[in-house]
Amino acid sequence: MIKALVFGGNGQLGRSLMLCARDFPDIELTFLDRRKCDLSDLGAIGRAILDCRPDIVINAAAYTAVDQAESDIEQAFLINRDAVRAMAQACEELNAPLIHFSTDYIFDGTSQHPYRENDPVAPLGVYGTSKLAGEDAVRAATARHLIFRTSWVYSPFGKNFVKTMLSLMVQRDVLTIVNDQTGCPTSSVDLAGAVLRLVPSVLEKTFAGFGTYHLVSGSPMTWFDFAIHIHRAAVERFGADWAGNECEIRPVSSDAFPTVAKRPGYSVMSSQKFTDTFGFGLPDLAESLGACLDQLGEGENNA
Ligand SMILES: NC(=O)C1=CN([C@@H]2O[C@H](COP(=O)(O)OP(=O)(O)OC[C@H]3O[C@@H](n4cnc5c(N)ncnc54)[C@H](OP(=O)(O)O)[C@@H]3O)[C@@H](O)[C@H]2O)C=CC1
Numbered sequence: 001m002i003k004a005l006v007f008g009g010n011g012q013l014g015r016s017l018m019l020c021a022r023d024f025p026d027i028e029l030t031f032l033d034r035r036k037c038d039l040s041d042l043g044a045i046g047r048a049i050l051d052c053r054p055d056i057v058i059n060a061a062a063y064t065a066v067d068q069a070e071s072d073i074e075q076a077f078l079i080n081r082d083a084v085r086a087m088a089q090a091c092e093e094l095n096a097p098l099i100h101f102s103t104d105y106i107f108d109g110t111s112q113h114p115y116r117e118n119d120p121v122a123p124l125g126v127y128g129t130s131k132l133a134g135e136d137a138v139r140a141a142t143a144r145h146l147i148f149r150t151s152w153v154y155s156p157f158g159k160n161f162v163k164t165m166l167s168l169m170v171q172r173d174v175l176t177i178v179n180d181q182t183g184c185p186t187s188s189v190d191l192a193g194a195v196l197r198l199v200p201s202v203l204e205k206t207f208a209g210f211g212t213y214h215l216v217s218g219s220p221m222t223w224f225d226f227a228i229h230i231h232r233a234a235v236e237r238f239g240a241d242w243a244g245n246e247c248e249i250r251p252v253s254s255d256a257f258p259t260v261a262k263r264p265g266y267s268v269m270s271s272q273k274f275t276d277t278f279g280f281g282l283p284d285l286a287e288s289l290g291a292c293l294d295q296l297g298e299g300e301n302n303a
């Protein structure tokens with residue numbers, strides 16, 4: 001039995017790992033959430049890892065409130081850099097690999113082509129800067145790491161763009177959605193499945209794949225496009241009399257939808273290195289979005 005310790009058990013990715021765990025009976029997952037281990041208590045992190053003595057650690061926790069981070073700088077760095085460093089150091093001490101996640105918001109969005117792992121980074125805001133510092137902290141502390149940079153994560157769980165859109169479409173007659181930010185929406189259920197699939201090979205003595213990978217679903221689009229996909233998929237699933245059916249969705253520029261944090265205009269990432277190394281990729285948007293809506297429709301407790 002493989003013992004995996006997961007931080008961030010209550011987040012989108014954490015709950016997706018819980019959902020997928022049933023497909024991986026050889027992996028025993030232990031989940032820690034804020035109640036069991038508050039990551040702002042840096043000393044508690046090492047203690048939790050050394051107590052559990054896992055074969056591998058998965059960090060699904062992060063400070064992800066992009067706008068709030070602009071005025072909550074210390075906390076963003078504490079969770080996204082310092083806590084991650086503490087995790088990586090404890091992993092190194094135990095010789096347990098660390099699987100960690102990062103974001104497309106480490107890029108400034110000026111690229112003309114899908115970002116590769118070695119492209120220059122230049123975050124536009126505090127969230128991206130703190131996540132980049134977390135990547136560096138992992139690399140400095142332990143060679144036995146996998147950093148998966150992903151983007152625009154949605155799921156049936158927690159707070160995300162899909163769930164926000166579905167409720168706004170029901171509440172409002174018109175939605176204005178930015179049409180000048182392009183990225184790759186990615187399901188955390190897909191991410192969880194991919195990660196658990198890799199775990200056994202990562203633990204083999206001969207595993208030579210440690211490093212940083214982009215891992216996204218390969219359907220680049222704007223937030224406006226994504227809203228249209230969500231609307232269409234919802235009407236397909238819930239029927240024409242779904243309360244959000246009549247909502248009009250209008251494209252606008254970022255200037256017309258001001259936010260505290262600046263977001264990259266183009267943050268499409270190429271998952272080619274991941275696919276070449278591990279021999280598989282993530283499903284496309286239509287399949288994953290459909291699965292997400294099905295899971296939401298099943299009326300599980302997805303708050
Ligand atoms: N969401 C997205 O669009 C994207 C996410 N990512 C990255 O993917 C990973 C997973 O993200 P996702 O699942 O969406 O994030 P969520 O925000 O859904 O979950 C993050 C979890 O971290 C926990 N957490 C935050 N602060 C603390 C703390 N002080 N102590 C203990 N736990 C804490 C939260 O706990 P609580 O529930 O108690 O608040 C929450 O459950 C992160 O590394 C994120 O940066 C990358 C690209 C896009």
Ligand SMILES: Cc1cn([C@H]2C[C@H](O)[C@@H](COP(=O)(O)OP(=O)(O)O[C@H]3O[C@@H](C)C(=O)[C@@H](O)[C@H]3O)O2)c(=O)[nH]c1=O
Pocket residue numbers: 064065066103104105150151152153160161164175176177178181223257259263
């Ligand atoms: C609700 C709403 C949002 N928007 C815009 C704002 C923003 O540019 C975009 C998406 O809004 P969100 O708040 O979901 O986006 P945001 O929180 O920036 O999402 C990011 O989260 C972090 C954690 C990541 O790592 C990124 O990959 C990315 O997923 O849609 C509209 O244009 N109209 C609307 O009605």
Ligand SMILES: [Mg+2]
Pocket residue numbers: 064065066
């Ligand atoms: Mg957000």
